[in-house]
Amino acid sequence: MVRMGNTVADIGTDHAYLPAYLVLNGISPKALACDVRKGPLDNAKKTVEHYGIEDKITLRLSDGFDEIEPFEAQDFIMCGMGGTLMQELVSRAYWLKDPAKRIIVQPQSHAEDIRRFFVENGFEILFEDACTDGGKLYCAMAAEYTGNEIKAPVSYIYTGRLPECKKPEARLYLENIHARLIKKLEAEKLHGSEENAEYLEKVTLEMEEIINEMHSDS
Ligand SMILES: C[S@@+](CC[C@H](N)C(=O)[O-])C[C@H]1O[C@@H](n2cnc3c(N)ncnc32)[C@H](O)[C@@H]1O
Missing domain, CATH: 3.40.50.150 (Vaccinia Virus protein VP39)
Known part of the structure; x- marks a missing residue:
């Protein structure tokens, strides 16, 4: 770089x-x-x-x-x-x-x-x-x-331009981040704030779409 x-x-x-x-x-x-x-x-x-x-x-x-x-x-x-x-x-x-x-x-x-x-x-x-x-x-x-x-979409700060990187490592990296955010989302739903849960729901849904697209591209 x-x-x-x-x-x-x-x-x-x-x-x-x-x-x-x-x-x-x-x-x-x-x-x-x-x-x-x-x-x-x-x-x-x-x-x-x-x-x-x-x-x-x-x-x-x-x-x-x-x-x-x-x-x-x-x-x-x-x-x-x-x-x-x-x-x-x-x-x-x-x-x-x-x-x-x-x-x-x-x-x-x-x-x-x-x-x-x-x-x-x-x-x-x-x-x-x-x-x-x-x-x-x-x-x-x-x-x-x-x-x-x-x-930028709300998930951009978590994905950046990695979706454009065609290497499998980029997808794996995003899958890890997504899994971590899902855990955070579950915790927010159980004993956190509704606002945080809504935000994380949006981010993780966007990321799911992005990751699925990366799967179909590879
Ligand atoms: C984990 S090492 C990374 C070394 C190398 N850049 C690499 O990627 O292999 C982090 C280094 O950042 C230095 N560091 C931490 N805070 C810093 C700061 N505020 N300004 C400059 N260096 C800092 C630490 O002293 C340490 O040497």
């Missing part, structure tokens, strides 16, 4: 494996590997030294985007954090509202929070992908600021 030739900033880099991959494979000329804690940055330093790419990767202690200047990268990555934290970090960096910049995220949980942020703040999700690793399902998406208001 990183655009060829663009410098990246990887927020929450830990071992800096992704920045190392990007520069070693000629995708990014340079990268900023950022983390809020010193321990992960020490891990990152070891990776950078191991590959001898000290001239291409800058290590930076930073809480989210706080210590990054807007001109330092074009593509900004956050992987392996929860969607709730991601939306907090992106919302503090107003300068990401720039059509020339791309945000790439792989939310570990609550992907709906970062999608909601994108939808409500004029960012368009360009595409999404899904994969399995170690038996776990993951999704990732790329977004850019357009400033346009996005009219």
